[in-house]
Amino acid sequence: METLERIIAAHPFFTDLDPAFTSLMVGCASNVKFKRGDYIFREGDPANTFYLIREGKVSVEIQAPQHEPMIVASLQEGEILGWSWLLPPYQWKHHARAVGDVRAIALDGKCLRTKCEENHDLGYEVLKRFARIIEQRLEATRLQLIDVYAVR
Amino acid sequence: MATSPIPDVMFPRPYLVREVAKETPDTFTLKLEPGDGANGRQFRPGQFSMLWVFGVGELPISISGNPSEREALVYTVRSVGQATNALVTQAAGNGVGVRGPFGRGWPMEAARGHDVIVVAGGIGLAPLRPVIYEVLENREAYGRLVVLYGARSPRDLLYRKELAAWARHRETQVLVTVDYGGMSWRGHVGVVTTLFKYARLKPSRSVAMICGPEIMMRFVTRELESHGLNRNDIYVSMERNMKCGVGFCGHCQFGAHFICKDGPVFTYERMRPLLEKYEL
Amino acid sequence: MSQAPPGILSVGQLGQLIQILMRRGYSVVGPVARDAAIVYDQIEKVEDLPSGWTDEQAPGHYRLKRREDDALFGYAVGPQSWKTYLHPPEVRLWAAQRADSSFRILNNEGTGAGPRAFLGVRTCELVAIRLQDRVLLQDQYHDFIYETRRKGAFLIAVECTQAAATCFCASMGAGPTVMGGADLVLTELLEGGHRFLVRAPSERGLAVLTELGTTAANKADIAQAAAAVRQAEREQVRSIDQSSIRQLLYQNFEHPRWDSVAMRCLSCANCTMVCPTCFCTTVEDVSDVTGEHAERWRRWDSCFTQAFSYIHGGSVRTSGKARYRQWMTHKLAAWFDQFGSSGCVGCGRCITWCPAGIDITEEVRALQEGDDHGNP
Numbered sequence: 019m020e021t022l023e024r025i026i027a028a029h030p031f032f033t034d035l036d037p038a039f040t041s042l043m044v045g046c047a048s049n050v051k052f053k054r055g056d057y058i059f060r061e062g063d064p065a066n067t068f069y070l071i072r073e074g075k076v077s078v079e080i081q082a083p084q085h086e087p088m089i090v091a092s093l094q095e096g097e098i099l100g101w102s103w104l105l106p107p108y109q110w111k112h113h114a115r116a117v118g119d120v121r122a123i124a125l126d127g128k129c130l131r132t133k134c135e136e137n138h139d140l141g142y143e144v145l146k147r148f149a150r151i152i153e154q155r156l157e158a159t160r161l162q163l164i165d166v167y168a169v170r
Numbered sequence: 171m172a173t174s175p176i177p178d179v180m181f182p183r184p185y186l187v188r189e190v191a192k193e194t195p196d197t198f199t200l201k202l203e204p205g206d207g208a209n210g211r212q213f214r215p216g217q218f219s220m221l222w223v224f225g226v227g228e229l230p231i232s233i234s235g236n237p238s239e240r241e242a243l244v245y246t247v248r249s250v251g252q253a254t255n256a257l258v259t260q261a262a263g264n265g266v267g268v269r270g271p272f273g274r275g276w277p278m279e280a281a282r283g284h285d286v287i288v289v290a291g292g293i294g295l296a297p298l299r300p301v302i303y304e305v306l307e308n309r310e311a312y313g314r315l316v317v318l319y320g321a322r323s324p325r326d327l328l329y330r331k332e333l334a335a336w337a338r339h340r341e342t343q344v345l346v347t348v349d350y351g352g353m354s355w356r357g358h359v360g361v362v363t364t365l366f367k368y369a370r371l372k373p374s375r376s377v378a379m380i381c382g383p384e385i386m387m388r389f390v391t392r393e394l395e396s397h398g399l400n401r402n403d404i405y406v407s408m409e410r411n412m413k414c415g416v417g418f419c420g421h422c423q424f425g426a427h428f429i430c431k432d433g434p435v436f437t438y439e440r441m442r443p444l445l446e447k448y449e450l
Numbered sequence: 451m452s453q454a455p456p457g458i459l460s461v462g463q464l465g466q467l468i469q470i471l472m473r474r475g476y477s478v479v480g481p482v483a484r485d486a487a488i489v490y491d492q493i494e495k496v497e498d499l500p501s502g503w504t505d506e507q508a509p510g511h512y513r514l515k516r517r518e519d520d521a522l523f524g525y526a527v528g529p530q531s532w533k534t535y536l537h538p539p540e541v542r543l544w545a546a547q548r549a550d551s552s553f554r555i556l557n558n559e560g561t562g563a564g565p566r567a568f569l570g571v572r573t574c575e576l577v578a579i580r581l582q583d584r585v586l587l588q589d590q591y592h593d594f595i596y597e598t599r600r601k602g603a604f605l606i607a608v609e610c611t612q613a614a615a616t617c618f619c620a621s622m623g624a625g626p627t628v629m630g631g632a633d634l635v636l637t638e639l640l641e642g643g644h645r646f647l648v649r650a651p652s653e654r655g656l657a658v659l660t661e662l663g664t665t666a667a668n669k670a671d672i673a674q675a676a677a678a679v680r681q682a683e684r685e686q687v688r689s690i691d692q693s694s695i696r697q698l699l700y701q702n703f704e705h706p707r708w709d710s711v712a713m714r715c716l717s718c719a720n721c722t723m724v725c726p727t728c729f730c731t732t733v734e735d736v737s738d739v740t741g742e743h744a745e746r747w748r749r750w751d752s753c754f755t756q757a758f759s760y761i762h763g764g765s766v767r768t769s770g771k772a773r774y775r776q777w778m779t780h781k782l783a784a785w786f787d788q789f790g791s792s793g794c795v796g797c798g799r800c801i802t803w804c805p806a807g808i809d810i811t812e813e814v815r816a817l818q819e820g821d822d823h824g825n826p
Contacts, residue, residue, distance in 0.1 A: 075356075161386070180544070225735065425784065426788050449766060
């Protein structure tokens, strides 16, 4: 737990977060490992965890009928995976697959949700940080969407 | 050795096609050598030539080869229409007209002693490849080299073998991404701006050179600025309609700049107020 | 610049001047009345000139009217400018022949023009020629066709003694007094006998004048000429306020006036064709039926066409609004950044020959006064 606290505190997501809150979050954290090809979560599964990737690459995919799953984003070391745990219906919208071996810190979303409801200041700090991540992903997605390399 | 008999910039010189290599389903690299017995002309990274196919037409194409190879001129061409298709379907031994090199190229002098960040989107890697060659062949003159390259999909990636080879150089980082990956793609998926967080950059002593679709360049320059780079250290290569390549036909004007002779490379400082104007 | 005092030419002597130039190998081009306009064409005698004609000009309006006298240069400017000869509408750049799997550029037979003398160059036109010199000869590269034709051009300026309603050279600093660039300068005098004050600012102008032999002008002649030119300046009713014009155009990219002018502009490109400083061209590659012989031709082009700004995927300036804005901003503002001066000489041709009667001076005023309504 001590090592986890250090790693979590050092992670950019937790910068400027009240140490008391960080300790709260650590209380909901654990180390996890995935092997190459493992699905970290699948579309439709209940979303109660999010991950800080420590090592390896994860691809975010969308299932398509009669088609292999389509990769829409890649995440690597240092990035946060998963925000569907934050808002109802708390259900994953995509697959997340370990492209190689992956080591991550899993944070218990259910536990964290409860703590955020009890402590709105904590809730606000968490939401602010997730809003930033979602904004960055949205901007990047929009760029992907307009297909800049296509010949019109 | 005889000097070129054609002094005027409007006369094409015959160059012979040595080789046409397929890079992707629609993109080919042509290697040309002088066909009139005269010396090859040296070019600077970022410059372009006007290439002419007999009876078809002429196009501005960036030079994508190695500046230290004096005799050959190398171009990577994407076949998008009649003229480009005519270029990429030339057989070895055919003559192609070459005018140039023209334009202001990448700031190789200003970049000396700095880290060099090359950000390329799609075919934009072609005019940047000479930069990579020059940096790697004059390694001591430059700091770190970071190459960030994005393409539409894995099959649209250019120079794949070279990308791998470049990555093996010391103090060199090559990051590649695609917008649309498939199951067999184990690399990164996402637009090229998503690569920035993985790049080991030192903004205060970096010079960035960017080439790709205009939309991509707008987002990349913004991203680089947010990472602490100065607008005068960020360079972009612009593209507009060109008929003459030497500042007479007026077609390539962008604001008050003639892309052919004031550019195609400009600082972001100069381009920023123009890039945000619709239909300039 | 020669220091010879001004002389006086009679009308007959003007005819002799034309002869002398022809003997010296010049083909003389001057104004003629044809097709209901004053156009520039080859002339051989004084009788070819548009004696007794004047032009009535207004936005979208041009008529030739009979004068009460027989002035030879009693008009302002016609639809053509000297760029028709110096920077021709259509010219072959080179021809090429197939040679095995390659090609050979054939010797260019020359740029298709012997030396020419231009008779009747207006002050605004002299300035326009100087502006095109700057673009085509004094930048990074030089245009060899323009260079050849320009070197071979003997310029005989004729100062304006009246202005058309569309003239505004005075506000552009481009006239009506000739400031330099001509080989000979004539001022037509009607009162007290039909004659011309003549000055020879260049060595070769002086040589021709010496061969002709002229009587010296007296003080009254000189005063009369100066007064006539001042009259041309006084008659100008239009103007462009040049102060901060660059800023005005650069800072009003989104001004609603552009939408207003876009509703009127037909993108017909008349303005760029008649403008003496517009220099844009396009190239056309052609080959014969056998495919053995190819040529590259250069033609006038206009930024008003859709295709002008085309790159793969489409044109950058799709709307008429963007194209009008481009032309006006380039002419009045960007030209300063590119070439160190305005690109407009105030000849008024674009106003006269616009079928929609769009007046560039009015458009500038609308921007300056913040006219949001832009009613035509």
